[in-house]
Amino acid sequence: MSARGTVRLPGSKSISNRVLLLAALAQGTTTVRDLLHSDDTERMLDALRTLGVVVESLGDNAYRVTGCGGNFPVKQAKLFLGNAGTAFRPLTAALALSGGSYELSGVPRMHERPIGDLVDALRQLGADIRYLGNEGFPPLQISPAKLVGDTVKVRGDVSSQFLTGLLMALPLTGKAVNIEVVGELISKPYIKITLAMMAHFGVKVWPWSIVEGELDWQHCVVPGVQRYQSPDTIYVEGDASSASYFLAAGAIGGGPVRIEGVGRVSVQGDVRFADELSRMGARIEKGENWMEVHAPASGKLKAIDLDCNHIPDAAMTLAVAALFADGTTRLSNIASWRVKETDRIAAMATELRKVGATVEEGADYIRITPPARIKHAAIDTYDDHRMAMCFSLAAFGGAGVRINDPKCVAKTFPEYFAEFAKVTQAVPVIAIDGPSASGKGTVAQRVATALGMHYLDSGALYRLLGLAAQKRGIALEAEDKLAELAGQVDIRFEGEGIWLDGVKVGDELRTEEAGAAASRIAALPKVRAALLDKQRAFRRAPGLVADGRDMASVVFPDSVLKIFLTASAEARAERRYKQLKEKGMSANIAALLQDIRARDERDTQRSVAPLQQAQGASLLDTTPLNIEQAVQEVLSRYRAVK
Numbered sequence: 001m002s003a004r005g006t007v008r009l010p011g012s013k014s015i016s017n018r019v020l021l022l023a024a025l026a027q028g029t030t031t032v033r034d035l036l037h038s039d040d041t042e043r044m045l046d047a048l049r050t051l052g053v054v055v056e057s058l059g060d061n062a063y064r065v066t067g068c069g070g071n072f073p074v075k076q077a078k079l080f081l082g083n084a085g086t087a088f089r090p091l092t093a094a095l096a097l098s099g100g101s102y103e104l105s106g107v108p109r110m111h112e113r114p115i116g117d118l119v120d121a122l123r124q125l126g127a128d129i130r131y132l133g134n135e136g137f138p139p140l141q142i143s144p145a146k147l148v149g150d151t152v153k154v155r156g157d158v159s160s161q162f163l164t165g166l167l168m169a170l171p172l173t174g175k176a177v178n179i180e181v182v183g184e185l186i187s188k189p190y191i192k193i194t195l196a197m198m199a200h201f202g203v204k205v206w207p208w209s210i211v212e213g214e215l216d217w218q219h220c221v222v223p224g225v226q227r228y229q230s231p232d233t234i235y236v237e238g239d240a241s242s243a244s245y246f247l248a249a250g251a252i253g254g255g256p257v258r259i260e261g262v263g264r265v266s267v268q269g270d271v272r273f274a275d276e277l278s279r280m281g282a283r284i285e286k287g288e289n290w291m292e293v294h295a296p297a298s299g300k301l302k303a304i305d306l307d308c309n310h311i312p313d314a315a316m317t318l319a320v321a322a323l324f325a326d327g328t329t330r331l332s333n334i335a336s337w338r339v340k341e342t343d344r345i346a347a348m349a350t351e352l353r354k355v356g357a358t359v360e361e362g363a364d365y366i367r368i369t370p371p372a373r374i375k376h377a378a379i380d381t382y383d384d385h386r387m388a389m390c391f392s393l394a395a396f397g398g399a400g401v402r403i404n405d406p407k408c409v410a411k412t413f414p415e416y417f418a419e420f421a422k423v424t425q426a427v428p429v430i431a432i433d434g435p436s437a438s439g440k441g442t443v444a445q446r447v448a449t450a451l452g453m454h455y456l457d458s459g460a461l462y463r464l465l466g467l468a469a470q471k472r473g474i475a476l477e478a479e480d481k482l483a484e485l486a487g488q489v490d491i492r493f494e495g496e497g498i499w500l501d502g503v504k505v506g507d508e509l510r511t512e513e514a515g516a517a518a519s520r521i522a523a524l525p526k527v528r529a530a531l532l533d534k535q536r537a538f539r540r541a542p543g544l545v546a547d548g549r550d551m552a553s554v555v556f557p558d559s560v561l562k563i564f565l566t567a568s569a570e571a572r573a574e575r576r577y578k579q580l581k582e583k584g585m586s587a588n589i590a591a592l593l594q595d596i597r598a599r600d601e602r603d604t605q606r607s608v609a610p611l612q613q614a615q616g617a618s619l620l621d622t623t624p625l626n627i628e629q630a631v632q633e634v635l636s637r638y639r640a641v642k
């Protein structure tokens with residue numbers, strides 16, 4: 001599969017839910033444009049309407065919110081908030097300080113996600129909050145607070161959403177409150193989004209909103225005199241976490257993939273995902289409001305060792321991109337993954353293993369070593385939108401992937417799979433089949449170079465297997481042993497060089513004896529079956545030119561162009577004669593003609609995958625053509641079907 005195209009991103013979930021709540025808490029009417037439509041934003045919209053806030057849809061992802069100045073009209077309500085952490089935590093804080101009685105609940109997983117640290121912080125200010133189930137977890141009963149104290153301690157090392165909730169709610173108290181963060185604050189970029197949104201609504205937190213650069217993230221003051229004021233109109237940026245899947249798709253699948261809606265200028269920390277992807281070798285350009293990605297020039301991503309504190313959500317995308325890297329990737333400082341929609345470290349490790357990766361997981365890290373070939377697997381998604389979106393990238397492995405419960409993406413990106421389909425295409429294959437010495441290898445190689453595509457010399461695989469068999473003393477008729485050997489040998493193509501079990505193979509591969517041995521083992525069905533996957537693994541972005549006997553009929557039946565390239569037996573014998581002489585090898589033209597005829601006979605008459613002009617293949621007789629003419633003919637046929 002390859003990736004190419006443009007995606008217009010949906011609005012950021014983090015910004016959407018913050019803006020909706022701040023617009024509701026503000027004085028005045030706010031028009032919110034480019035809001036995300038998703039389960040999580042629906043939960044926030046429902047909750048605000050239940051609380052008596054007037055929210056009108058203006059169409060085209062725009063809403064008008066009439067703020068209540070921090071005083072919700074409905075003083076008693078039950079709110080169901082699904083699995084939306086960005087709704088549950090800030091609403092808990094705002095409602096705890098707003099003078100009403102409310103019951104807050106969610107789906108069963110939400111009731112397993114800790115909230116005790118936020119409740120403890122709010123209680124220090126006089127909030128009256130009771131747990132209706134397990135201590136420290138939703139559901140919650142909130143009663144009117146008796147406000148006391150001007151200092152609050154909150155843990156910052158479990159979820160930054162506790163601090164976000166507290167920050168957004170504190171201006172409702174009307175007095176200055178000092179916040180002391182206990183433990184190392186994680187996910188600071190999300191706090192920066194909170195501060196930026198609060199500043200849009202006229203509230204500045206000292207010193208965090210004012211000082212640029214490195215800060216003491218342990219203390220701040222929310223001044224008492226500031227009230228939320230509507231900014232009139234606010235635009236929601238595209239979602240930088242959602243961008244990560246498409247950026248990774250471009251990096252793995254060739255590109256260019258362009259994303260619109262978020263770029264160089266953004267309040268979202270996850271935009272830095274692009275920098276980490278470029279550390280893996282991806283080539284990325286950025287504009288103010290867009291980014292464009294190409295795969296690394298080498299075609300392969302580099303493995304990295306990364307502290308992911310600055311991109312906790314987008315880091316999941318790196319875990320799956322690691323399947324396409326050249327070594328072991330380690331992602332650390334990701335303990336917060338364990339308290340998200342699911343235990344994301346455990347889920348990620350389980351599903352990566354299914355596609356063949358070797359994975360080590362720790363309390364706050366994951367190490368991923370990619371498999372030689374990504375296996376087909378049915379991926380469980382744990383009701384976690386990011387698991388579903390991340391694992392769509394495994395499809396670039398070529399073996400296909402099944403995503404169970406794909407609709408869970410509705411949490412943040414209901415149209416994800418439709419958008420993914422728009423920018424992904426099957427990697428194009430040009431199949432060139434034909435008899436021995438017809439020139440298919442020469443032509444295929446030059447066409448691949450002209451188009452910047454990869455090249456597969458499938459005959460070399462049969463030749464290599466024949467050589468390996470002879471070296472191990474395996475008879476060329478021993479079908480089972482040969483098929484087993486096909487699964488064991490390590491074959492590597494790099495540039496012009498070919499390695500068999502780590503040893504470079506020379507001209508011995510090109511002798512007529514090696515060709516004849518290859519032709520004998522190629523008639524054995526189990527051998528052909530054993531080599532099928534090895535050949536298909538060559539199909540990589542941006543495209544493949546494959547030559548052989550059954551490229552169009554069996555190995556790549558969906559090739560965009562199928563050529564049956566031939567020449568008279570006499571012309572072929574003459575070409576082979578010249579070729580061998582040029583290499584300083586001995587040759588006899590009559591013997592070569594006889595050998596070519598024998599090979600044609602065996603290749604066309606065998607029962608499995610016989611050499612033939614496949615259905616849909618066009619004939620190219622090169623007897624009267626020179627090499628360049630044959631190459632140009634293939635290129636012009638490709639242009640015609642492209």
Ligand SMILES: Nc1ncnc2c1ncn2[C@@H]1O[C@H](COP(=O)(O)OP(=O)(O)OP(=O)(O)O)[C@@H](O)[C@H]1O
Nearest residue numbers: 436437438439440441442575579622625626627630
């Ligand atoms: N159109 C052509 N005119 C003249 N010579 C050609 C032409 N095409 C290829 N040749 C030459 O013929 C020889 C055989 O070509 P090549 O090895 O590409 O054939 P092939 O079909 O791939 O053979 P095999 O299947 O045995 O690997 C080479 O020396 C090549 O340069």
Ligand SMILES: Nc1ccn([C@@H]2O[C@H](COP(=O)(O)O)[C@@H](O)[C@H]2O)c(=O)n1
Nearest residue numbers: 458459460462515518519522548549550
């Ligand atoms: N797809 C293929 C490719 C090759 N073979 C067999 O291997 C022999 C050697 O191939 P060369 O192209 O390197 O000459 C050839 O004679 C075929 O018997 C095949 O079966 N299928």
